[in-house]
Amino acid sequence: MTIHFLNCFTCNARVPAHWQSGTLCLLIETNQGLVLVDTGLGQDDYVHRTGVLRTFQAVSIVPMNPEEAAVRQIGRLGYRPEDVRHIVLTHMHFDHCGGLPDFPHARVHVHRREYEAFMGRPRRWTDLAYVRRHVAHGPQFELYDDTTARWLDFEAARLPFEPEMWLVPLFGHTRGHCGVVVHADTGWLFHVADAAPMGLDESVPGLLVHLVLGPHAPRLHEFSAAHPEVRMTTGHMWLDFFASVK
């Protein structure tokens, strides 16, 4: 089984200038075909920039390279868009699900709370990063509810794939934000998405993390220290990570 680590949206801070990050999407070969965890921006986002993307561009440095679209990277790996049978979303912010229209045949797996937050009226400032047109093509959704099942220390819902995958509720950054666990050949991979800063970097100020990413980062740091055998990744990783996994 192979997991490809794709950077599907580079976004760099103006200050400090060394804060250069990419949005991590996982492309996983499973017995049910290719599974993509998050999509990054879609091809149309490069042509018709959404309002929230323009705001992002005003406050940070966004190279806007359309070759970063997941569908193009997957093509360079020798796959067709329809080979991606399933998409698992950690949450539905524009930089994580903008590529949905590039995979109209894929079934979309997401927590019910996230889907409802996306479809409902904005209630808090992080809801402003939802872009309704990203589901205008009417994808087939598979929604997950709260569960009593567990993966290690965490409540988790089993995803219907082999190798084993789990959706791990880490609500806070958005109302239905989740992490995703994959049983890779080398052991567990726990992608905590936007519940912790780049690569669980502890130098990012805690108050900023709590305000933007929610309450889970301290617990995830503790878990990481207690479980060195579990590889952990985040929704946005420092750019050198992507060079290291090439």
Ligand SMILES: [Zn+2]
């Ligand atoms: Zn987000």
